[in-house]
Amino acid sequence: MTSGITDIIVVGAGVAGSSLACALGKDGRRVHVIERDLAEPDRIVGELLQPGGYLKLVDLGLEDCVKEIDAQRVYGYALYKDGTSSKLPYPLENLHPDVAGRSFHHGRFIQKLRRKAASLPSVRLEQGTVTSLVEEKGVVKGVKYKSKDGQELTAFAPLTIVCDGCYSNLRRSLCYPKVDVPSCFVGLVLENCELPYANHGHVILADPSPILFYPISSTEIRCLVDVPGQKVPPISTGEMANYLKAKVAPQPLASTINTLAGALYKVLCASTDPARKEMREACFDYLSLGGIFSSGPVSILSGLNPRPLSLVLHFFAVAVYGLGRLLLPFPSLNRIQIGARLISGASGIIYPIIKAEGIRQMFFPVTVPAYHRAPPYN
Structure with missing residues (x-):
């Protein structure tokens, strides 16, 4: 038929x-x-729809699709690490008051x-x-x-x-997809509780990987736990509950992002490698500097700045910032070696992204042909 x-x-x-x-x-x-x-x-x-995504809904005339579903406005992130925190607001100053993230x-x-x-x-x-x-x-x-x-x-x-x-x-x-599954997300819903910063996503840089919190309704908070590996602990045997209680729960209690595209996510994960640990420390301190050092990366994260080149520049800025921390005021042979591995590791993360985007698209976007929709059929 x-x-x-x-x-x-x-x-x-x-x-x-x-x-x-x-x-x-x-x-x-x-x-x-x-x-x-x-x-x-x-x-x-x-x-969690980023502000850039909400602007696309407006472009398509679909902004009413986040109405009447108890969606919550999101104005930025709070970043936690080892008992310290940093608030990273979205750069929304020059936009219409209705523009913000939406979670639901x-x-x-x-x-x-x-x-x-x-x-x-x-x-x-x-x-x-x-x-x-x-x-x-x-x-x-x-x-x-x-x-x-x-x-x-x-x-x-x-x-x-x-x-x-x-x-x-x-x-x-x-196509012939190359699927890499480094980890799996486990989601929990927390009812009738409050986050330290209202209308913000919360990211805890835990060990071995980040934990995220954000509202999905007026009474519910989503907790996302990133579990390394291609398989999660089974629920039926109680292993999942034990993992969350023993490994995850103590860390949010102690310190009460989606990262910059998948690149910085790798940086934020804990590691025993001194170079990776230094990159992680540098990333947190870089974002905590405020100004362009936080608004730049957050504008990428929020979808307000879609330029891949900006991601690359901030990514290497974090690497150089980390290198400077190692070499100043007086470098040692061990610190120089760690610094070299830090730059090498950062390059290994960002170069595949550059390759996937394309050199021309990344560095010479004006030379890429633009395709426009044809007029509608009669």
């Missing part, structure tokens, strides 16, 4: 798929969105986006599981999918966009 032909097929109705369907539908495109499960998702991803239950936000997309007359939102792409001479012509009631269907369109997330069963037919 074959369904009607549309202009664009979108596989997946998460944040990307639903937002894309809204934008395309407003342009007059006939969009068919196929989502495997239209029930409200219960996931811990995408719960992920599923509530997704459902608002889906309802917004489905309300457009040119958008068809359907529950179904896409099983494969339909290809002809290497060109994708559409998809095969199984509808909610079990029918095997085929949909055709000149353009198919796959947005079905990390559990995609189509990714391997489109």
